[in-house]
Amino acid sequence: MTPNSDAKQMWDQYGKTYGDVPSKPVREYLEGHGIVQFWLKNHHNVAVVRAEVDAHEQSRARVPREPKTEPKQDCGRVALSKIQAMDAATDSSVVAFREDVLGGKLLSHKGAAEWIDKQAAQSTPTHYATIPIPSGLEMSYDVDAPYAWLPAVAAQLSTVTNGPVGGHMNILTFSRPGSEWAESVLVEMGSPLDSLRIISNSLSSRYLWTDDQATMFVLTGIPPLVPLVQRTITMGSSPGGSEIALRVRPQLTTKEVGAAYQEARRTLYLWSGARVSERNPTVEDWVADLAVLMAEMMAGGVKGPEAMDAWNSTHPESTNTKIKDHRFSDVNKFRRAARVAYERVTGAKATWEQEREGETS
Numbered sequence: 001m002t003p004n005s006d007a008k009q010m011w012d013q014y015g016k017t018y019g020d021v022p023s024k025p026v027r028e029y030l031e032g033h034g035i036v037q038f039w040l041k042n043h044h045n046v047a048v049v050r051a052e053v054d055a056h057e058q059s060r061a062r063v064p065r066e067p068k069t070e071p072k073q074d075c076g077r078v079a080l081s082k083i084q085a086m087d088a089a090t091d092s093s094v095v096a097f098r099e100d101v102l103g104g105k106l107l108s109h110k111g112a113a114e115w116i117d118k119q120a121a122q123s124t125p126t127h128y129a130t131i132p133i134p135s136g137l138e139m140s141y142d143v144d145a146p147y148a149w150l151p152a153v154a155a156q157l158s159t160v161t162n163g164p165v166g167g168h169m170n171i172l173t174f175s176r177p178g179s180e181w182a183e184s185v186l187v188e189m190g191s192p193l194d195s196l197r198i199i200s201n202s203l204s205s206r207y208l209w210t211d212d213q214a215t216m217f218v219l220t221g222i223p224p225l226v227p228l229v230q231r232t233i234t235m236g237s238s239p240g241g242s243e244i245a246l247r248v249r250p251q252l253t254t255k256e257v258g259a260a261y262q263e264a265r266r267t268l269y270l271w272s273g274a275r276v277s278e279r280n281p282t283v284e285d286w287v288a289d290l291a292v293l294m295a296e297m298m299a300g301g302v303k304g305p306e307a308m309d310a311w312n313s314t315h316p317e318s319t320n321t322k323i324k325d326h327r328f329s330d331v332n333k334f335r336r337a338a339r340v341a342y343e344r345v346t347g348a349k350a351t352w353e354q355e356r357e358g359e360t361s
Helices: 003-018 024-032 035-041 046-062 075-088 092-100 109-121 150-157 192-207 211-220 254-272 285-298 304-313 331-346
Strands: 128-130 166-168 171-174 183-186 229-234 243-248
Touching (some): 003 035, 024 035, 285 331
Antiparallel strands (some): 128 166
């Protein structure tokens, strides 16, 4: 299916289930934030869509509406972008590329994307190999014969049964007009795209631009608007085991940094399909222990009543009535507490396998 047909099917299912669909602005907002992909990932479960609609409506209700005014332009940010662009334009590699490859003429944004497409179609991406070098092998790098030592490596590695050989391919990142997403193409060694990639990587490191911004600057001369914050989300086995990295400019206030983190955090949970929790991240010792026990039960190593008995044996009854001893007498309450503990630690939903027939619940 196409993205539009997926969205239509999702909202049709939503309407049949709940009798109505959200307003068009809400639908467009959620679609732009990955709700269709979230729905597909959850096997067309429209309940997850309803949860996101409710969360969005609640967030709108908590924020008082501001009068409609034109957004204020950050003049300092724009000025810094122009100054950095002027400095980058004097870089010798940028000057040489524009003169030798572009013929001294800059391209429009659309023309730059089309130029990249044409170059990619005319080239063959290069594969780079990573090979182990046997100890004791003397390598001499001759300018006239830089790879003359490879046959000796191949001869020695042919007798090794577990010699790992890795590899990679280089990519160039760029953007198209009107698109919020960066694209990439594989490049051929020594090609114009490869030269552009090397220059762009250097500029992005120097000015903290994104790679696609640096690429388009070299081709178009358009000053990249300085990104005040860049977010990187690394998904782990669960939301609690994932990572959010923010790279921020010093112009950002602590409040703005907090807002950027909250947005990235919500995106992480949206991708994972887990429920966003605002609970204090500090976990008590007994909750941590119960979460580990839940993981063991999910793995099938321990049954509910046995697990509760084992838990109670290591948590003796408190003689002080004012201090909770965290013991359990009801298996269902114990299972429920274990699930909550697991979800609090990992951020992932806990699932309990069916108890064996005849087991007391």
